Amino acid sequence: MVVKVGSALLVDSRTGRVNRTWLETLIEDLLSLRERGQQVILVSSGAIALGRRQLALAPGPLRLEESQAAAAVGQIRLAHAYKELLEGRAVTVAQVLLTLEDSERRRRYLNARATLETLLSLGALPVINENDTVATAEIRYGDNDRLAARVAQMSGADCLILLSDVDGLYSADPNKDPGARFIAEVHEITPEIEAMGGRSASDVGSGGMTTKLLAARIAVSAGCHMGIAAGHHHHPIRRIEQGARCTWFLPAATPVTARKQWIAGTLRPAGAVTIDGGALRALLDGRSLLPAGVIATRGQFERGDTVSVLTPDGAEIARGIVAYSDGDAVRIMGRKSAEIQGILGFRGRDELIHRDDLVLFTRGASHACL
Ligand code: GLU
DSSP states (O other): OEEEEOHHHHBOTTTOSBOHHHHHHHHHHHHHHHHTTOOOEEEEOOHHHHHHHHTTOOSSOOOHHHHHHHHHHHHHHHHHHHHHHHHTTTOOEEEEEEOHHHHHSHHHHHHHHHHHHHHHHTTOEEEEEEOTTTOOSSSOOOSHHHHHHHHHHHTTOSEEEEEESSOSEESSOTTTOTTOOEEOEESSOOHHHHHTOOOOSOSSSSOOHHHHHHHHHHHHHTTOEEEEEEOOSSSHHHHHHTTOOEEEEOOOSSOOOHHHHHHHTOSSOSEEEEEOHHHHHHHHTTOOBOGGGEEEEESOOOTTOEEEEEOTTSOEEEEEEOSSOHHHHHHHTTSOGGGHHHHHSSOOOSOSBOGGGEEEOOTTOOOTTO
């Protein structure tokens, strides 16, 4: 089980300090899960919110260097709070700070996964955050919702709970529209569901409903249930078990292979290839993408990078690991595979993206993060 807590819950907005009484009740909930034999990982925000107060930074958006500095100051306070609370209850806490590259590069992803597995098998409770001190504007998650989903995927979790300042998904913003309907269960993330993700009113955390829906997509494709629930009450996990309001995203019936989960969850594809109608039909039939069906490329990518596959009208239909760089792809696109050697001077793969390296998205579900 992976539980993610947002800054708005953890940090008291009046004092800028850790909301300790509340945190104790969360920790008690997590420990009861462990007593039942469940393995628990906590993804905790709060570093920047805690550090900015300590450094007396002015309210409002921070410059990158300021948030990096605030995170350095805040993370140590956060870790201290967890150490005190957990070790007081005889549980060893482990701090893991991840960067975007730890999930986007396959080797680093496998490495981080092995570390988490070892920590869990040794009985520690991993507390994870983004390594905000070294994360730069381009290379960062920026929100812990997607980070938590990648952690859930990486650790093979059955369930991810995002504790937030909202109690779930509504058909419209409940603060503005009295007719907004609460959505208790989501079986498929359709364009209608995606359209429901507005921004949250919270000014402390950085993830709104949009990032939660992106997180849900990553989680469900990994066969993991995901819940969004309000976390501000004491004992927020126990409350969910007792029936408190929570939107549940149900996992795909047959989770895709671990390699495909990783491809689907990539947060920043290196580039994109646009395909024609014939190639689209081939992909929908479960076949590979051949150079012949490609009509354009976008961005710079190398062989082995993950790229988006776009239909002629720009919708993202799939993602996959590409077998040629963007330069080579441009030269062989529209051509038969038998011609590759003559054009490039070497014999590479017949496919631009092999079907084993390709994940098709369900109809219409697009990645708003691109
Ligand atoms: N990693 C950031 C922090 O610890 C928070 C990101 C978020 O709120 O989602 O301050």
